[in-house]
Amino acid sequence: MKNKGTGMIWLLVIVIIALVYLGVHREVSSEPGEKVIANQPVVQSQQPVAQNQQQVSRNTPQPLKEEQPFTGNGVTAIGDSVMVGVEPYLKELLPDATVNGKESRQMVQAQKLITELETNGKLGDYIIIELGTNGPFNKKQLRNILTTLSGAKQVLLVTARVPKGWQDTVNTTIKDVAREFNNAKVVDWYAASEGKSDYFYKDGVHLKPEGSRYYASLLLEALEK
Template sequence: MKKPNKEQVKFTVWLMVMVVLMVGVFAVFTATNKKEEDAKTLKNNLNQQEEALKEKKATVETQDGKVHASQAYSDLSAKGQADLKSITFIGDSVMLGSSATLQSTFPDATIDAKESRQIWDATKIFKALESKGTLGKTVVIGLGTNSPFSLDLGQKVVDSLGKNRKIYWINVHGPMNWTDKSNASIQAVVDKNSHVKLIDWHSYAKNHKEWFYVDGIHLKPQGAKEYANFILKSLS
């Protein structure tokens, strides 16, 4: 068999390099498109749920168009449901994106969630809700995604609610470089206050990438269901 000459070898190597480069470019292009598509879907979802909350229509509907509570809520005892009659959720875009499912899971809840919300916004929001008579006896906090915060600031948030309320704080999940710091502050607040309990969403969700959009923070519909049901189990 005739050996290939140097020019043939060079051409073969060049061809292989071009194929590898083209495959790489295609992979990057596909990943970029997927990321952009996910971001657009997420943004649309957040906008829709924000409007729904404003209109007090953040509910899940059956196929015949009737609003219903989740099966998990319906399966609770009468006492269990009674314990959830006075409950308020306050959170950032993670909670906002799951608000319809949360409202279905907790039909009597007041949900106040917004994009880019910071922990230092919490006290003024609590005051506004209390003035309207919509601050429940149980408060679930979902803040810490957008920046780290100190124990002192977390304690001020808890103190603003008083000691006569049950408080639950959902910890943070996502690839942010402050995730561990936010979660450490949340845990420190929980350890310091007997009336504050942790909802360890981070540990529950960390092995389920399929629940999240490409950003690894915000939840797809299946993830929102898992989020709401996990909160329900943590409270009940």
């Protein structure tokens, strides 16, 4: 009876040892698999992050290149004493412009001046012509000048305000001939200065500083359009 009880005890011990051994072996063998499974979501979760970063990069607006200010490079202004008075104000707005004004200058002298400027490399692609204060000119004269300037990108023809008998003839000639050339545009100073007598000195032709500044702003506006 005693031997039988002892045998049962040993059998129980063997069973316990076997169960413990199987449990440990099972835990060890399954641990790497569990680690792999546990790590899988980490790898997968990294992909959406990268995709989101790419999406944000695509959707983020790229900075626009700043537009360079127009400094008047390539602009040539030709005129008479009115242009002489306007020059410092025009140069404030367009410091790189070439301004050539001269007292008593008339349209008949413009052709020779244009040739000289071109020869000296001072004739730009944007030309301003302010002439007519000192006398009239005919359509043929203006037409010849604009034909010479047919390669320019733009030619601005400024009407005159001068209390003389040729004022209306000058302005009509400018408007009529300008229609014949695609690159010619009229800046109607006569209309723009209507009712602004305080901009002029007593002669009704030459401009006070505020008038010259206004004149220069009209030229800039016409160039930018």
